[in-house]
Amino acid sequence: MARHKEKIFGVLAQFESSQDIFRACEKVRDAGYTRWDAHTPFPVHGLDAAMGLKPSRLPWIVLVAALTGASCALLLQWWTSAVDYPLIIAGKPLFSWQAFVPVTFEVAVLFGALGALLGMLGLNRLPQHYHPVFQSKAFDRASDDKFFISIEAQDPRFDTSKTADMLRSVGATHVEMLEE
Amino acid sequence: MVSVPKDFDPRTYDPVEHRAPLVLGDHDFHTVTESIARPVEWKPPIGWYLVLAASLSLLGLFGVAIGYLVWEGIGIWGVNNPTSWGWAIVNFVFWVGIGHAGTLISAILFLFRQKWRTSINRAAEAMTIFAVMCALSFPTIHVGRIWLLYWVFPIPNQMAMWPNFRSPLLWDVFAVSIYGTVSALFWYTGLIPDLATMRDRAKTRIRQVVYGFFALGWRDSNRHWQHYEKAYLILAGLSTPLVLSVHTIVSFDFAVSQLPGWHTTIFPPYFVAGAIFSGFAMVITLMVVCRSVFKMQHLLTYRHFENMAKIILLTGSMVGYAYAMEMFIAWYSGNPYEQFAFLYRAFGPYAWAYWIMVSCNVISPQIFWFKKARTNMAVLFIVSIFVNIGMWFERFVITVTSLSFDFLPSSWAYYSPTIWDVACFAGSFGLFLTMFTLFVRYLPMVAIAEVKTVMPQANPHHASGMTTATGGH
Incomplete structure (x- = not known):
C-alpha cells in the first residue's frame, strides 16, 4: 500500500x-x-x-472593500467638484458633502458586493475546475x-x-x- | 403557568409547524432536483417557441424604434415643451420599479427569515435584472445623441469637464447601474451551486462544459458553503439598503426639482412602496404562468401566492394612502400652485389617467382582503395585470401632469404620445420577455439548493430522516 x-x-x-x-x-x-x-x-x-x-473571515474583507469604495467615491467627488473643476451650483459650497452622500453610499455597496463575491471565491480557492x-x-x-x-x-x-x-x-x- | 410537554425538544420544535409546508407532496431531494431541472433539460413545448418568437418580434421592433430614434432624434416622440419627459421617463420608472421585487424577495425577506421566498427568489431576481436592463435603456436613448452618453460618467474627457455630482440625475446613473450590477452579482452567487447541479446532470458535452465553466468548479464542500452562506448573508445585508435607496434616488429626480406636484417629501417612501407593489405584481403575473406551464405546483404553492397577495394589498394600500396624503398636503400647504397641480391631476385634462391609476392601484387590490381571492390563480393574474397597468399610469400621471401645467399658463401644453413612443414601450417588453423566456429554458428557475434547505428532512435533527447505515432512500 x-x-x-x-x-x-x-x-x-x-x-x-x-x-x-x-x-x-x-x-x-x-x-x-x-x-x-x-x-x-x-x-x-x-x-x-x-x-x-x-x-468565516469574509465580513472583514467586505468591510475593507466597502470602506475603500466609500473613500474612493468621496475622494472622486471632492476632487472633481472642488479642486479640478470648481463650479458654483445653486450657491452651495464647492465641497457640499451632503449632496455627495448618495453616490458615496452606492459605490460603497458596489465595492462591498464585489468584495463579498470575489472574497468568497478567494477564500474558497475557486474557480478550480479540477478536483x-x-x-x-x-x-x-x-x-x-x-x-x-x-x-x-x-x-x-x-x-x-x-x-x-x-x-x-x-x-x-x-x-x-x-x-x- | 405554562407547562412544558415532557417530550419537548427545543432543537426539533417548530412553532410554525401548523402552517402549510413549502414543498407540497411526497418529495425527496432528488425529485425536487428533477422537477426543477426538467424545463432546462427537456425539449421545450411548442408554446415556448411561440412565446420566444413573439418576444423576439417585439425586440426587433425595439431595435427599429431605437434605430430610427438615433437617426432622426427624439423629435419622433411626443415630447414637447414643457413636457420634455414623456413616455421614456415613465417607462424608465415603470421598469425600475418592477425591478425592485426581486431584490426585495432575495434580500429583505432573507434577512427576515421568510423561508417562503426560496421558491420564487431565483425567478424574481432574474426578472429584476431584465427589468433593470429595460429601465436603463430608456434614459440611454432619451439623451438623443447616445454616442455622447459617456458624459454622464466621471471619465476624463477632451472638454476637461466633470459631471455634476450635486444633481439627482447623476445620482440616478450611479444608483440604477450599481443596482443592476449588484443584483446580477447576487443572482450569480445564488446560481453557482445550481449551475454545479446542472453540470453534474449534463447529458451532453457542451452542457457539461458551459455549466461547468460558470459553476467555477463548485464541489458542494461544506468549507465552501460556510463562506458562501456568509457571502449570501452579506449580499442580502448590502442589497437591503441598496434597494430602498435606488427608488428613493429615482424619486429625487422629481422631488428635488421645484415643480408643483413633484416637490414633495413623501416621494421617497411613496416611490419605494409603489416599486415593491408593481414588482410583486409582475412576479405574480410571471409565476402564475410558469407554475402551470412548467408543472411547479408543488414548489409554487398557494401559500406563496397568498403571501405575495398580502404584500400587494399592503403596498397597494400604502400607495393609496400616499395619493390621499398628497392631496391633503396640497390643500394644507396653502400653496396655490401646489393646490392647482393636484386639482388638475384629478379633474383636469388628464383625469382619465388619474382615475385609471386610482382604480387599478387602490381599489383592485382590495379584493385581496378575501382569502378566496388570494388563493385563486385567475383572480391573482387579473389583479396583477391591473396593478401593472395602474403603476404605469401612476408614473404617467406624476411625470406628465406636473410638466404640462407648470407655473405659467402661457407655457402649458397637452402631451400625447406618437407611434414611436408606443413602439419603444412595446419593444421594451420584447427585451424583457426574450430574456425571461431564455432564462426559464437555460437556467433553473427555482433555487434548487435553497429549496432543499426548507424541506423538513434537511434539518439534521429531524427525527423522521434518520436512516441506518444499510438503508437509504
Whole structure:
C-alpha cells in the first residue's frame, strides 16, 4: 500500500441523509482529522460546528472593500467638484458633502458586493475546475441528494484501511479511494 | 403557568409547524432536483417557441424604434415643451420599479427569515435584472445623441469637464447601474451551486462544459458553503439598503426639482412602496404562468401566492394612502400652485389617467382582503395585470401632469404620445420577455439548493430522516 500512497488523494464516503452526515462529521472531527471536508447538496444547518470550523473571515474583507469604495467615491467627488473643476451650483459650497452622500453610499455597496463575491471565491480557492473528488461517479449526486465526506491522504491521521473502516462504522453506505 | 410537554425538544420544535409546508407532496431531494431541472433539460413545448418568437418580434421592433430614434432624434416622440419627459421617463420608472421585487424577495425577506421566498427568489431576481436592463435603456436613448452618453460618467474627457455630482440625475446613473450590477452579482452567487447541479446532470458535452465553466468548479464542500452562506448573508445585508435607496434616488429626480406636484417629501417612501407593489405584481403575473406551464405546483404553492397577495394589498394600500396624503398636503400647504397641480391631476385634462391609476392601484387590490381571492390563480393574474397597468399610469400621471401645467399658463401644453413612443414601450417588453423566456429554458428557475434547505428532512435533527447505515432512500 505504501508505494501507492503518493498517488492517493484520499477517501470518499457516501451518506444518505443530512442526519447521517451530521453525526458522521461529529465523529470525524472528534477522531482528530484536520484535512477533510463534507460535501452536501445544500448547506446543512449546524454542520460548521459539527466539523469544528472557525467562523468565516469574509465580513472583514467586505468591510475593507466597502470602506475603500466609500473613500474612493468621496475622494472622486471632492476632487472633481472642488479642486479640478470648481463650479458654483445653486450657491452651495464647492465641497457640499451632503449632496455627495448618495453616490458615496452606492459605490460603497458596489465595492462591498464585489468584495463579498470575489472574497468568497478567494477564500474558497475557486474557480478550480479540477478536483480529485470529481473522479468519483457517485459524486455527481453530491449536488443532488447524496452527502459525502472526503478525507485527504495528507492528513496525519490518515490510514487507507483504518480511515475507510472508520467511515463505514459511522454510517457510510459507499466508500471509495480517490487518486490524485 | 405554562407547562412544558415532557417530550419537548427545543432543537426539533417548530412553532410554525401548523402552517402549510413549502414543498407540497411526497418529495425527496432528488425529485425536487428533477422537477426543477426538467424545463432546462427537456425539449421545450411548442408554446415556448411561440412565446420566444413573439418576444423576439417585439425586440426587433425595439431595435427599429431605437434605430430610427438615433437617426432622426427624439423629435419622433411626443415630447414637447414643457413636457420634455414623456413616455421614456415613465417607462424608465415603470421598469425600475418592477425591478425592485426581486431584490426585495432575495434580500429583505432573507434577512427576515421568510423561508417562503426560496421558491420564487431565483425567478424574481432574474426578472429584476431584465427589468433593470429595460429601465436603463430608456434614459440611454432619451439623451438623443447616445454616442455622447459617456458624459454622464466621471471619465476624463477632451472638454476637461466633470459631471455634476450635486444633481439627482447623476445620482440616478450611479444608483440604477450599481443596482443592476449588484443584483446580477447576487443572482450569480445564488446560481453557482445550481449551475454545479446542472453540470453534474449534463447529458451532453457542451452542457457539461458551459455549466461547468460558470459553476467555477463548485464541489458542494461544506468549507465552501460556510463562506458562501456568509457571502449570501452579506449580499442580502448590502442589497437591503441598496434597494430602498435606488427608488428613493429615482424619486429625487422629481422631488428635488421645484415643480408643483413633484416637490414633495413623501416621494421617497411613496416611490419605494409603489416599486415593491408593481414588482410583486409582475412576479405574480410571471409565476402564475410558469407554475402551470412548467408543472411547479408543488414548489409554487398557494401559500406563496397568498403571501405575495398580502404584500400587494399592503403596498397597494400604502400607495393609496400616499395619493390621499398628497392631496391633503396640497390643500394644507396653502400653496396655490401646489393646490392647482393636484386639482388638475384629478379633474383636469388628464383625469382619465388619474382615475385609471386610482382604480387599478387602490381599489383592485382590495379584493385581496378575501382569502378566496388570494388563493385563486385567475383572480391573482387579473389583479396583477391591473396593478401593472395602474403603476404605469401612476408614473404617467406624476411625470406628465406636473410638466404640462407648470407655473405659467402661457407655457402649458397637452402631451400625447406618437407611434414611436408606443413602439419603444412595446419593444421594451420584447427585451424583457426574450430574456425571461431564455432564462426559464437555460437556467433553473427555482433555487434548487435553497429549496432543499426548507424541506423538513434537511434539518439534521429531524427525527423522521434518520436512516441506518444499510438503508437509504
